[in-house]
Amino acid sequence: xxxxxxxLASALVLVLVSFTVNFTNTSSTVLNDIDGTxxxxxxxxxxxxxxxxxxxxxxxxxxxxxxxIGDSNEIYLIENGNSDNSKSVTLDLQPVQGKVTTAFNxxxxxxxxxxxxxxxxxxxxxIRRPRGVIIWD
Numbered sequence: 156x157x158x159x160x161x162x163l164a165s166a167l168v169l170v171l172v173s174f175t176v177n178f179t180n181t182s183s184t185v186l187n188d189i190d191g192t193x194x195x196x197x198x199x200x201x202x203x204x205x206x207x208x209x210x211x212x213x214x215x216x217x218x219x220x221x222x223x224i225g226d227s228n229e230i231y232l233i234e235n236g237n238s239d240n241s242k243s244v245t246l247d248l249q250p251v252q253g254k255v256t257t258a259f260n261x262x263x264x265x266x267x268x269x270x271x272x273x274x275x276x277x278x279x280x281x282i283r284r285p286r287g288v289i290i291w292d
Contacts, residue, residue, distance in 0.1 A: 186286070193217050193232040193261045195241045200248065200257065207248040207255045215240040226251040233262045258286045 198211040215238040
């Protein structure tokens with residue numbers, strides 16, 4: 156009876172491990188707080204064997220740029236008119252000291268040409284969201 160119990164317990168542990176261990180060395184995180192941003196779809200941060208990317212959709216006329224500032228991968232979305240079409244964007248993210256941090260910065264069109272540098276320098280601080288962090292060992 157003890158052998159059967161031990162065998163069943165071992166089998167149960169193996170089944171639980173198979174559901175919790177990531178044998179493919181990939182993972183993803185979905186950032187859901189996109190209300191009030193220029194995003195058309197929720198960004199998905201993916202870790203594929205230590206290579207990090209973020210994928211999201213925006214209006215076809217939105218200008219997308221990114222830079223590593225400090226330890227955060229800053230993504231800038233600049234509204235530059237409207238379109239009926241959208242585009243999918245995939246950006247590489249750089250890890251810093253064991254984690255990947257990202258933040259979206261939205262710059263909306265106001266009474267200025269958003270494509271000009273003067274307009275970018277004179278705007279207020281953009282709303283920074285959504286944000287995400289992935290920490291790995």
